[in-house]
Amino acid sequence: MLIQxxxxxxxxxxxxxxxxxxxxxxxxxxxxxxxxxxxxxxxIESHYDExxxxxxxxAQIAAGEAGxxxxxxxxxxxxxxxxxxxxxxxxxxxxxxxxxMRAATFLGRSFGVVTTLARTTGRAWDLAARYGVREQxxxxxxxxxxxxxxxxxxxxxxRIAAECADVVATEGVDAIVLGCAGMxxxxxxxxxxxxxxxxxxxxAAVVTVEGLVRLGLTTGKRGEFAPPPPKPYAGPLAGFGSxxxxxxxxxxxxxxxx
Ligand code: 2AL
Numbered sequence: 001m002l003i004q005x006x007x008x009x010x011x012x013x014x015x016x017x018x019x020x021x022x023x024x025x026x027x028x029x030x031x032x033x034x035x036x037x038x039x040x041x042x043x044i045e046s047h048y049d050e051x052x053x054x055x056x057x058x059a060q061i062a063a064g065e066a067g068x069x070x071x072x073x074x075x076x077x078x079x080x081x082x083x084x085x086x087x088x089x090x091x092x093x094x095x096x097x098x099x100x101m102r103a104a105t106f107l108g109r110s111f112g113v114v115t116t117l118a119r120t121t122g123r124a125w126d127l128a129a130r131y132g133v134r135e136q137x138x139x140x141x142x143x144x145x146x147x148x149x150x151x152x153x154x155x156x157x158x159r160i161a162a163e164c165a166d167v168v169a170t171e172g173v174d175a176i177v178l179g180c181a182g183m184x185x186x187x188x189x190x191x192x193x194x195x196x197x198x199x200x201x202x203x204a205a206v207v208t209v210e211g212l213v214r215l216g217l218t219t220g221k222r223g224e225f226a227p228p229p230p231k232p233y234a235g236p237l238a239g240f241g242s243x244x245x246x247x248x249x250x251x252x253x254x255x256x257x258x
Contacts, residue, residue, distance in 0.1 A: 001210065011148060018182075021200055047123070054084065072091065072092075077201065097131075100201030104133075110172070111133075111137060124140045
């Protein structure tokens with residue numbers, strides 16, 4: 001089985017970290033390829049970043065399909081472009097917020113999310129509602145560390161650990177969900193330090209995709225998630241329209257410059 005994990009931002013060092021977490025979670029016989037787009041924001045921490053990360057993400061989904069991926073993970077906590085990716089892919093596509101939050105509901109009555117910047121907490125709440133876990137989600141906390149600073153800020157680990165501990169102490173949650181793919185390497189250590197299960201959405205999404213593929217299950221293609229209707233796209237997005245022949249797969253040609 002081949003699972004493609006797409007970091008939708010363009011920072012290769014973060015893709016490496018995500019790939020390590022994904023490979024550690026995958027079972028024997030599962031190969032993981034971790035990729036990021038060549039175009040788009042270096043990190044995703046606003047609605048604007050999210051919107052502009054999606055074309056590059058979709059190009060990677062199409063490339064992964066062409067390369068034989070059995071399923072895909074969208075490895076950003078805003079789950080950008082998830083529905084569009086499901087239209088493109090034949091196999092299952094799972095987002096890390098979706099997988100992380102849903103996994104947390106198996107681990108207790110309630111959970112809290114600890115994420116990067118306060119401005120991203122609204123999106124996390126929206127996703128909790130979308131995934132039907134709004135009631136179990138007691139809080140969404142931000143440590144006010146920017147995504148790329150997770151790699152460089154020496155105090156990041158202890159700040160995140162302190163916030164997780166405070167969420168447990170003040171909200172009485174049974175589990176924590178880490179709200180950024182850049183925190184993927186912290187889950188095991190925090191589970192020990194904080195004393196409740198700490199969920200890394202990357203690992204949760206990989207095992208979810210792996211399980212769905214093993215069960216022979218994928219996105220329902222009857223209507224909403226059928227491949228998008230072929231049509232010309234104009235301007236810099238011209239490469240994202242269908243091929244002149246209408247041939248598929250892949251539906252997308254590579255974006256300009258790739
Ligand atoms: C993220 C994430 O997971 N990757 C990224 O670039 N931004 N999410 C976040 N809440 O900061």
